[in-house]
Amino acid sequence: MYLKVRAVDVVRVPPERFGEDLHSTVKELLAERLEGRLDKQIGMFIAILDVNEIGEGRILIGDAGIYYETTFEALVYRPKLQEITEGEVIETVEFGAFIEIGPLDGLLHISQISDEYISYDEKGKRLVGKESGRALAVGDKVRARIVAVSLNEREPSDSKIGLTMRQPGLGKYEWLEEERRREQERKSERRWCVKACVKAKA
Numbered sequence: 001m002y003l004k005v006r007a008v009d010v011v012r013v014p015p016e017r018f019g020e021d022l023h024s025t026v027k028e029l030l031a032e033r034l035e036g037r038l039d040k041q042i043g044m045f046i047a048i049l050d051v052n053e054i055g056e057g058r059i060l061i062g063d064a065g066i067y068y069e070t071t072f073e074a075l076v077y078r079p080k081l082q083e084i085t086e087g088e089v090i091e092t093v094e095f096g097a098f099i100e101i102g103p104l105d106g107l108l109h110i111s112q113i114s115d116e117y118i119s120y121d122e123k124g125k126r127l128v129g130k131e132s133g134r135a136l137a138v139g140d141k142v143r144a145r146i147v148a149v150s151l152n153e154r155e156p157s158d159s160k161i162g163l164t165m166r167q168p169g170l171g172k173y174e175w176l177e178e179e180r181r182r183e184q185e186r187k188s189e190r191r192w193c194v195k196a197c198v199k200a201k202a
Contacts, residue, residue: 001077001084002102004049005042008071009034013057015064026070027051035072036103038156044103077102079149079161086172089140092127093172094120097136099144099163106161108144113165134175141173 011026012034034045055069056126079085079101087101096109110127112119114143126137136142149160165171171179 001078001080001083002046003043003076005076006052006071006073007042011068011070012063012065013068018066022054022068023051026054026068027072030070030072035140036156038151038153038159039149040153044073044156046077046103047108049073049075061161063118070111071151077104079104079106079146079151081146081149083146084143085146086141086143089136089138089142090137092120092136093123096120096127097127098140101144101163104156104159104161106144106163108142108163108165112147112163114166115166129141132169134172143176145168145172 009030011029013022013025013029017025030051030128035047036045038044049072051070051072053071057066059066078120084189085101085106087099087106089097090100090105091098094110096107096112099106099108110120113127113136114129114132114134115134118127119130120126121128121135124135124137126135128135142165144163144165145167146161146166148160150160152158152160169176
């Protein structure tokens with residue numbers, strides 16, 4: 001999920017930037033250092049939104065820069081277990097599909113797509129259900145649940161997020177729409193049956 005967080009960090013302002021506006025400089029330096037970085041506790045930094053407070057500058061012996069303790073607000077992405085998320089299929093392989101969820105990708109294993117047997121159509125680059133013929137391909141939009149999270153701070157792209165669609169209300173958008181239409185049809189039929197029974201009794 002996306003969150004707005006308040007954090008504290010120390011920012012080094014190099015001597016060549018001393019004449020610039022301090023607030024803008026600190027915000028820019030924070031963005032350069034943090035945006036795209038992953039922290040297991042906080043999440044992945046997407047954007048530095050604002051700098052709330054800049055403390056008094058400190059100078060270290062042998063260093064021409066000035067260090068400022070800074071309180072700032074940032075937009076982060078933090079995947080949570082059991083969270084329902086939406087994304088797009090960006091790749092299909094024999095063992096499942098990779099789903100882009102925010103700035104990270106999740107793996108939807110072939111066993112977690114649906115209750116039916118799923119096979120990989122290598123020619124069409126699709127995952128296909130044996131009984132229903134439903135297919136999952138690149139570009140499809142899906143709703144899934146996060147069931148495993150293993151974040152890698154050093155290499156964010158190596159982070160592992162496991163997904164499932166084997167629960168009610170989850171799946172490819174088209175499948176969900178089909179189920180919604182069928183449910184509406186069933187409700188209409190039940191209403192018709194009730195009305196017919198009432199008339200018959202009368």
